[in-house]
Amino acid sequence: MKNTRLCxxxxxxxxxFLDDELSQQENQRISVHLSxxxxxTKTYEQLKQIQGAVxxxxxxxxxxxxxxxxxxxxxxxxxxxxxxFAIVSGVLISIVFGVYHFxxxxxxxxxxxxxxxxxxxxxxxxxxxxxxQRLIISKTxxxxxxxx
Amino acid sequence: xxxxxxxxxxxxxxxxLQMLGQLAxxxxxxxxAVSIAIAHRSAPKSNSADFKPWFYRVVRNxxxxxxxxxxxxxxxEFDDQVDxxxxxxxxxxxxxxxxxxxxxLQVKSALMLLPDQQRxxxxxxxxxxxxxxxxxxxxxxxxxxxxxxxxxxxxALKTLLTQTVGDNP
Numbered sequence: 001m002k003n004t005r006l007c008x009x010x011x012x013x014x015x016x017f018l019d020d021e022l023s024q025q026e027n028q029r030i031s032v033h034l035s036x037x038x039x040x041t042k043t044y045e046q047l048k049q050i051q052g053a054v055x056x057x058x059x060x061x062x063x064x065x066x067x068x069x070x071x072x073x074x075x076x077x078x079x080x081x082x083x084x085f086a087i088v089s090g091v092l093i094s095i096v097f098g099v100y101h102f103x104x105x106x107x108x109x110x111x112x113x114x115x116x117x118x119x120x121x122x123x124x125x126x127x128x129x130x131x132x133q134r135l136i137i138s139k140t141x142x143x144x145x146x147x148x
Numbered sequence: 149x150x151x152x153x154x155x156x157x158x159x160x161x162x163x164x165l166q167m168l169g170q171l172a173x174x175x176x177x178x179x180x181a182v183s184i185a186i187a188h189r190s191a192p193k194s195n196s197a198d199f200k201p202w203f204y205r206v207v208r209n210x211x212x213x214x215x216x217x218x219x220x221x222x223x224x225e226f227d228d229q230v231d232x233x234x235x236x237x238x239x240x241x242x243x244x245x246x247x248x249x250x251x252x253l254q255v256k257s258a259l260m261l262l263p264d265q266q267r268x269x270x271x272x273x274x275x276x277x278x279x280x281x282x283x284x285x286x287x288x289x290x291x292x293x294x295x296x297x298x299x300x301x302x303x304a305l306k307t308l309l310t311q312t313v314g315d316n317p
Contacts (some may be wrong), residue, residue: 011299012295012296012298012300013295014299014304015295015298019280021272023270023282029234046301047306048251048304050255050274050306050309051274051304053251053255054254054255054259054271054274054275055274057252057259057275058252059166059275060165060171061158061162062158062161062174062178062243066175067154067157067158067178070157070175070178070179070182071154071157071182073154077183078186
């Protein structure tokens with residue numbers, strides 16, 4: 001077994017040679033060295049074998065049906081997002097206009113405006129509180145994907 | 149766009165599977181990554197050469213997020229399932245099937261013993277066949293360090309495999 005000082009400098013370039021990632025000049029240098037050095041040739045052959053073994057390692061594909069679902073789901077998700085955006089925008093605009101006209105309507109007495117505003121404000125406040133709690137739970141509940 | 153995306157998705161799914169070890173987790177990560185690929189404004193076009201490493205990087209980052217979030221260890225369910233599929237694929241020649249399964253298991257066991265960064269770089273090169281430049285993009289490291297990191301990882305894998313073979317003659 002011939003071990004020269006050059007072996008220490010070859011090191012990582014063996015991998016570069018194996019992967020065809022070296023320049024032509026470097027490739028030639030490694031090639032010449034391998035033809036002369038038994039030790040580096042052995043390491044190179046082992047790395048090549050390992051590379052082959054790793055490339056043939058078996059990992060399953062994602063099921064076609066599931067992949068189609070993931071890819072197709074995007075279109076429906078975009079439409080879903082758009083639909084929600086449209087609904088929420090419509091509702092918000094209606095509320096703003098409703099409140100605006102309600103408060104500017106001179107036929108409704110002031111006490112009625114205040115009472116109605118308190119009732120609706122309280123109702124909306126409760127709804128938002130419950131909604132917030134539900135959203136927090138849906139994001140943090142580690143059992144929410146468990147089928148019972 | 150969806151055809152190219154579908155091709156990159158299978159490879160990226162396996163990367164997620166290799167990192168997470170669970171089919172369901174890898175599917176979740178893929179779903180998130182595909183959403184980002186569609187919605188992200190700075191995403192390369194799916195028919196460009198830059199798309200694959202960019203998409204792999206998204207999948208890798210999402211997988212790391214998933215690992216952090218769950219902080220749980222891989223269990224044996226994954227390997228059993230994979231090996232059952234392998235057996236059914238090569239059952240025509242039982243002896244060859246046994247050898248292939250054993251080698252497959254040895255390589256996978258050795259890969260699992262490697263530190264995460266070393267396992268990633270070996271798999272990106274030797275399994276996913278990415279170039280050094282693409283690996284640098286996926287791992288967000290300078291291209292100049294890919295070769296040395298990969299070589300160290302391969303030598304570590306070689307040592308582990310030598311030990312495994314030595315333990316199981």
